[in-house]
Amino acid sequence: MNPIITIVTLxxxxxxxxxxxxxxxxxxxxxxxxxxxxxxxxxxxxAKANLPFYGIDFGNGLPNGRYSNGRTVADIIGDHIGLxxxxxxxxxxxxxxVILQNGVNYASGGGGILNNTGGYFIQRLCxxxxxxxxxxxxxxxxxxxxxxxAGKFFEQANYVVALGSNDFINNYLMPVYQxxxxxxxxxxxxxxxxxxxxQLTILHGLGARNLMVFGxxxxxxxxxxxxxxxxxxxxxxxxxxxxxxxSATAKLIDGxxxxxxxxxxxxxxxxxxxxxxxxxxNKYGFKNSDSPCCSFxxxxxxxxxxxxxxxxxxxxxxxxxxxxxxxxxxxNELMAKELIKKLGFVRVNGSIAPAxxxxxxx
Numbered sequence: 001m002n003p004i005i006t007i008v009t010l011x012x013x014x015x016x017x018x019x020x021x022x023x024x025x026x027x028x029x030x031x032x033x034x035x036x037x038x039x040x041x042x043x044x045x046x047a048k049a050n051l052p053f054y055g056i057d058f059g060n061g062l063p064n065g066r067y068s069n070g071r072t073v074a075d076i077i078g079d080h081i082g083l084x085x086x087x088x089x090x091x092x093x094x095x096x097x098v099i100l101q102n103g104v105n106y107a108s109g110g111g112g113i114l115n116n117t118g119g120y121f122i123q124r125l126c127x128x129x130x131x132x133x134x135x136x137x138x139x140x141x142x143x144x145x146x147x148x149x150a151g152k153f154f155e156q157a158n159y160v161v162a163l164g165s166n167d168f169i170n171n172y173l174m175p176v177y178q179x180x181x182x183x184x185x186x187x188x189x190x191x192x193x194x195x196x197x198x199q200l201t202i203l204h205g206l207g208a209r210n211l212m213v214f215g216x217x218x219x220x221x222x223x224x225x226x227x228x229x230x231x232x233x234x235x236x237x238x239x240x241x242x243x244x245x246x247s248a249t250a251k252l253i254d255g256x257x258x259x260x261x262x263x264x265x266x267x268x269x270x271x272x273x274x275x276x277x278x279x280x281x282n283k284y285g286f287k288n289s290d291s292p293c294c295s296f297x298x299x300x301x302x303x304x305x306x307x308x309x310x311x312x313x314x315x316x317x318x319x320x321x322x323x324x325x326x327x328x329x330x331x332n333e334l335m336a337k338e339l340i341k342k343l344g345f346v347r348v349n350g351s352i353a354p355a356x357x358x359x360x361x362x
Contacts, residue, residue, distance in 0.1 A: 040090075074105075086105040113199070214270075316330070
């Protein structure tokens with residue numbers, strides 16, 4: 001049986017009840033940069049982080065579905081502002097009590113804003129599918145605590161949307177996809193904005209009020225893009241697409257805030273600081289910003305994923321990238337701190353720490 005259908009069916013069996021003093025949780029929509037194990041439950045998916053050495057610096061050191069040696073950016077931001085870490089939607093242990101206490105993470109490695117993005121991974125959850133699963137979650141919670149309490153629960157929750165990189169790297173920049181020869185770069189960004197705007201509007205209609213959309217980093221500087229080039233340098237065409245996406249998304253978010261009732265949507269852009277880290281790694285305590293910590297070595301690249309047969313760098317905290325695609329825990333921490341500084345997050349759930357003042361370069 002389809003694991004998604006199985007979990008939704010099991011969850012909807014529970015009885016009705018009301019919850020008093022409900023705390024704030026978060027709902028996360030995204031790709032491999034935010035996935036915490038959903039793809040591990042998709043039996044045919046070719047995009048999984050279920051092998052050593054993924055997760056080596058997290059908890060018990062075993063693979064947990066995160067595409068890194070440690071935490072995601074969403075993990076770190078959530079920890080900072082006092083939000084619980086939401087479990088993967090497809091985790092068989094998910095229940096209404098877990099959702100009410102922790103929220104849910106729908107992120108899926110290989111997923112994108114567009115339905116056809118990452119198709120060669122066979123199974124992954126695109127943004128529209130993730131929204132569909134969120135709608136099922138709402139039905140479950142409403143059945144258990146009532147419409148009024150559920151409405152309050154979802155309206156006070158935090159929402160994270162971190163998608164877009166796969167729409168370029170595993171769609172537009174690959175000639176096997178029709179989008180690559182149907183659109184110009186600007187046209188493709190416009191197409192993404194039209195789709196993303198509709199998706200965020202749906203989320204708003206489902207109660208999302210406090211929502212943050214992550215921007216893209218310099219995608220052309222990930223190890224995979226470098227090694228696919230002729231000189232090992234960053235792919236400027238790819239970086240320019242990321243910049244166009246960020247600019248268009250910032251404008252989109254501003255427009256939605258004006259258009260949608262009580263919307264408090266934010267755009268989290270860490271492009272400049274990540275680009276500076278990659279250009280000047282020593283300034284931030286890194287020694288390597290152009291190759292992955294976990295790989296088969298320079299003679300066999302790209303390896304795409306980290307495996308038990310890979311070689312690990314001597315000091316994981318000195319590498320910006322963990323594998324060919326994804327940042328290390330240390331790099332994720334730096335990005336999270338930049339977003340926390342820019343957006344001035346306030347702690348929730350009874351914590352009394354003051355808001356962090358936005359930086360002067362907003």
